[in-house]
Amino acid sequence: MELNPETVPLGSPGLVPQSFWENDCKVIYVARNAKDNLVSYYHFQQMNQALPETGSWEQYISSFLSGQVSWGSWFDHVTGWWESKAKHRILYLFYEDLKEDPAREIDRVARFLGKGLDQAVIDRIADHTSFVQMKENPMTNYSTLPTFIFNQAVSPFMRKGTVGDWKQHFTVSQSERFDEESRRRLAGTSLRFRTEL
Template sequence: MALSKMEDFKFDGKERIPVDYVKGIMQTIPTCNIWDQIWNFQAKSDDLLIATYPKAGLEQAKQMPSPRTLKTHLPIQLLPPSFLEKNCKIIYVARNPKDNMVSYYHFQRMNKALPAPGTWEEYFESFLAGKVCWGSWHDHVKGWWKAKDQHRIVYLFYEDLKKNPKQEIQKLAEFIGKNLDHEVLDKILHHTSFDVMKQNSMANYSSIPTEIMNHSVSPFMRKGTVGDWKNHFTVAQNERFDEDYKKKMADSSLTFHFQFS
């Protein structure tokens, strides 16, 4: 939705779309300008909504058959009420915050439709403080985790999708009421693998003008791995992050895998 009025801004290598706040959550100005339209969006009962914190993955879910598949990065408190009122099926995907932070940092570096992230050190502080578009990662994942007990929400983890994609895709298929035979499942596994999707113009955002997304700075689909945060975090940053994470997640039963054993 924020892309709808990008023609109002000039991308000359310096300018970025400005931001403001909606109910305390940072959003780009084009989103803020049409917030009433977003909030009053009318969902249909057979809509399938995919919800993620930015750069948390599951682009492949877009390719699964459905009457209407929509995607949002909104935290649960900003979700248009009609989705819950119509009892829509919602797929939420969460990614461990360290890898999520790294991926989001590189995404902001290449995407001029978002604020400039600054240095890695500056971005580290912004992320911990929740001063990024779509708000705090901690609040986002906890909010949707709590909502899953009251609504038709299947909560998936990016790390599980990487480790056992067949099992997770079968879980998704059952959730949306699709019975997949082995041949179809194998085709989905192939076409939704990271390496194949990275070459797919329908998934890698290569069709978006360079003035908006500069893939030479960082590709939209960069690595898609688990544990890449180790190549960015200093020892001091990791210790500080862990201490902050322990405090902010103390009131939740959510657990994440930060690397594969």
């Protein structure tokens, strides 16, 4: 099926220039479970002064589930890239796996790129790319941007970086509704996400 760039979500395989696929470029794609992703979007959109108001938490859940957020449908995005990995050189990673065992996933990336790294180098990369290090680094935490762009008094750009923070935001009924919609939207794919470690 040929994707129409006017109807595909931002960042989906259909918006990558055709020459990218023709030249057999490699892609590293990282997906995060929908619940934690929604929480992250919510806080990011609140602090990002260029984006529209989020509305209430309940309204934002509905917007996310219907794909009416600035980045389009999470479901279309993750399934589009998941399906594309069978046809292209795509390393599909999961945020939860990166949090669980950074060294293992760094080694996977290196091998995908045709590089062999010794354990000392992998450990250094894991340290420099850890959430704690990146949260303190002005090159990655966007702390140097003026508040009229990112108002980090509302929420820091690098907020928590954990798996399972959704439990601090969702009510039981919201979680059940979200899970039901997720099952429906991911049915027919082999794509599975972990919502806790």
